[in-house]
Amino acid sequence: MARNVAIVGIGQTNYTTLRNDVTYPELVFEAVTKALSDASMSIDEIEAVVFSLAPTSLVGVDAMERWCIDAVGAKGKPFMRVNTGGATGGSAAQAGYFHIASAFFDTVLVVGAEKQGDTPDTQLILNQIWDPRFERAVALNAINMSSFQAVRHMHKYGTTEQQMAMVSVRDHKNALNNPHAHIRQAVSLEDVLASRVVCWPLKLLDCCPRSSGACAVIMASEGRTRKLMQRPAWIKGIGATTNTYYMGDKMETEMFNDHGDWDELALAAEHAYRMAGISNPAKQIDVAEIYGPFSCLEIAAVEALGFCPKGQGGKFEEQGFFNMTGELPVNPSGGALCSNPIAVTGLVRVAEAALQVTGRAEGRQVNGAKTAVATAIGGSLQFHTAMVISANL
Amino acid sequence: MMKEKRELVSVPGKWDISFNYAAGKTVSHFLAQIRDNGRILGMKCAKCHRVMVPPRSFCERCFVPAEDWVELGDEGVVEAFTIVHDVFEGSPPPPYAIAYVKLDGADTALANFVDGLDLSDISEATQRLKIGARVKVEFASRREGRITDFKYRIIG
Numbered sequence A: 001m002a003r004n005v006a007i008v009g010i011g012q013t014n015y016t017t018l019r020n021d022v023t024y025p026e027l028v029f030e031a032v033t034k035a036l037s038d039a040s041m042s043i044d045e046i047e048a049v050v051f052s053l054a055p056t057s058l059v060g061v062d063a064m065e066r067w068c069i070d071a072v073g074a075k076g077k078p079f080m081r082v083n084t085g086g087a088t089g090g091s092a093a094q095a096g097y098f099h100i101a102s103a104f105f106d107t108v109l110v111v112g113a114e115k116q117g118d119t120p121d122t123q124l125i126l127n128q129i130w131d132p133r134f135e136r137a138v139a140l141n142a143i144n145m146s147s148f149q150a151v152r153h154m155h156k157y158g159t160t161e162q163q164m165a166m167v168s169v170r171d172h173k174n175a176l177n178n179p180h181a182h183i184r185q186a187v188s189l190e191d192v193l194a195s196r197v198v199c200w201p202l203k204l205l206d207c208c209p210r211s212s213g214a215c216a217v218i219m220a221s222e223g224r225t226r227k228l229m230q231r232p233a234w235i236k237g238i239g240a241t242t243n244t245y246y247m248g249d250k251m252e253t254e255m256f257n258d259h260g261d262w263d264e265l266a267l268a269a270e271h272a273y274r275m276a277g278i279s280n281p282a283k284q285i286d287v288a289e290i291y292g293p294f295s296c297l298e299i300a301a302v303e304a305l306g307f308c309p310k311g312q313g314g315k316f317e318e319q320g321f322f323n324m325t326g327e328l329p330v331n332p333s334g335g336a337l338c339s340n341p342i343a344v345t346g347l348v349r350v351a352e353a354a355l356q357v358t359g360r361a362e363g364r365q366v367n368g369a370k371t372a373v374a375t376a377i378g379g380s381l382q383f384h385t386a387m388v389i390s391a392n393l
Numbered sequence B: 001m002m003k004e005k006r007e008l009v010s011v012p013g014k015w016d017i018s019f020n021y022a023a024g025k026t027v028s029h030f031l032a033q034i035r036d037n038g039r040i041l042g043m044k045c046a047k048c049h050r051v052m053v054p055p056r057s058f059c060e061r062c063f064v065p066a067e068d069w070v071e072l073g074d075e076g077v078v079e080a081f082t083i084v085h086d087v088f089e090g091s092p093p094p095p096y097a098i099a100y101v102k103l104d105g106a107d108t109a110l111a112n113f114v115d116g117l118d119l120s121d122i123s124e125a126t127q128r129l130k131i132g133a134r135v136k137v138e139f140a141s142r143r144e145g146r147i148t149d150f151k152y153r154i155i156g
Ligand SMILES: [Zn+2]
Pocket: B045, B046, B047, B048, B049, B050, B059, B060, B061, B062, B063
C-alpha cells in the first residue's frame, strides 16, 4: 500500500531566454534555496534528490547533473537523474513520489533547470533526437513533429487554425498574471494568425519560447508533512504511459492509436484519476496545468484528459470553457506556450498545480480550486505523465 | 560602497563529434535496394501481417523477430505534412515540405521531402498537399543509399 505524499515546498526562478549572470548549477541553487525557504526546511533535512534533466545537449555540458551535485546538496545522499525528454519534469515528480510512497524516504527534493539561452538554435539540437537513418535526414524537429499532430487533428475533427490561435491568446493573457512567466505580453487572435509561418499550420505565436530557468519541488511523507505545515498539496494520483517509437506507425487506417490524438495521455490520466477517485474529470477537476509547447497540443490534451469529447477541444476553446472565467481553467500560469524551460516544464506544471490547490497562486489563482491535474509530454509525443494534486487527502 | 557594473564573460564552445551510425543488417538491405534498384522494401510481421517501414528486425506489437521482406508500391497517400517557412540551423533553406506517406502495400507511413510544389502561397499549396493526396516516389538519378535518395511528388 502506497504511503501518502505531499508537496511541501516550491521554488521557481523567473523564466527568460538569457541568464548570463549565473551558471547552470547556480541557477539550480536559486530554485533549491527558494523551495527550502518555502518549506521552512534546511538542506540537511532532504534525504534524497531526483534531478530533472532532459537532453544535456540543450545546455552543452554532457551529464550536466554531475556539475549540480553541490547545488542540490546531494553529498552523502542518493541521487538520480530522470530524463524522458519534454516529459522529464513529470517523470521526475513521479520518481520523487515513488521515493516517499514506497516508505524508503520521508523527504525528497525534485529539481532541475534549463539554460537554452547558451545556444542559438534549440531545433538543431532537437533534430539530433531522431533516428539518423530515417528522420534526422528529413529535417524533423519538435515543431514540425507538432505540426503533423495538428494537421491530423484538423483533418479528423475539423479543428481550425483560429481555434489553435485561441489557445495561444488564452495562455498569453494568463501569463500576464504570472510573475515567473517568460512571455508576458497579451496577443490578439489577429496577432497569432498574422504571425509568420514557422511549420504550417504552426505560426510563431503558436510556439513556445526558448526559456532558461529552474524549478524545485520538495515532497514529504504524511508524518513529516503534518509537522511542517497546515496546508500542503497532496499527490492523489499518478499515471504514465509510453507510445511506440516511429511517428509513422501512428497513421494507420486501422487505428490503434493516432498521432493526431493523445490516447496515451488519456491512459495516464485514467490511472491518475482512478487513484484519486475521479470519475468525472470535467466536473471534479478545478484547474489544469497542461504541458503544451505548441497551441495544437493543448487541444489534444484537453480531450485526452476527459474535459470534453474527443475532437471537441477546439470548439470548447472557442466557447471559452478553458478561460480563467470558464468552467475549467487551463494553464493559469500561461503554460508552456509562455515559458518552456524544457527540463523542468513538466515540474513547473506540478508546482503550479500545487500552488493552485493550496490557494497560493496569487494573481493567477483560480478561486476555490481544490483539485488540479498536471501533465507532461516528451519525445516525439511518446512519454505522457499525469498527476492529480489536491488540497484534501 | 559604490555598486560597480561588472562585465559578464562567456566561454565559447562547440560540439563537433563524428559518428558512423551502423544502419544494421536490416536497414542496410533497405538502403542498398533504394540505391541499387530504386525499390522501397517493407518488413512484414509473420504474426500480425503488418508491413512496416522503416523496416525493422522485430515487430514491437507481437514482440517477435521479423524477416519477411515485401516490395512496396512507388505511390502512396499523404497521412501528415508540414510546410516549413522558417530557417533552422542544419536543415534545408525554406520553404520546403515534409510529408508522412503511406506507400501502397505498407501499414505505416514514412517521412520524406515533397518536391515540385510552389510553397510560396500556403493556401494554394495546401490545396494540393493535404491528407489523402496521392503521391509518387521520385528517385534521384545518383543515389547513395540514403532516405534522401527519393522525394515525394503530388500526382493529379
Ligand atoms: Zn506483429
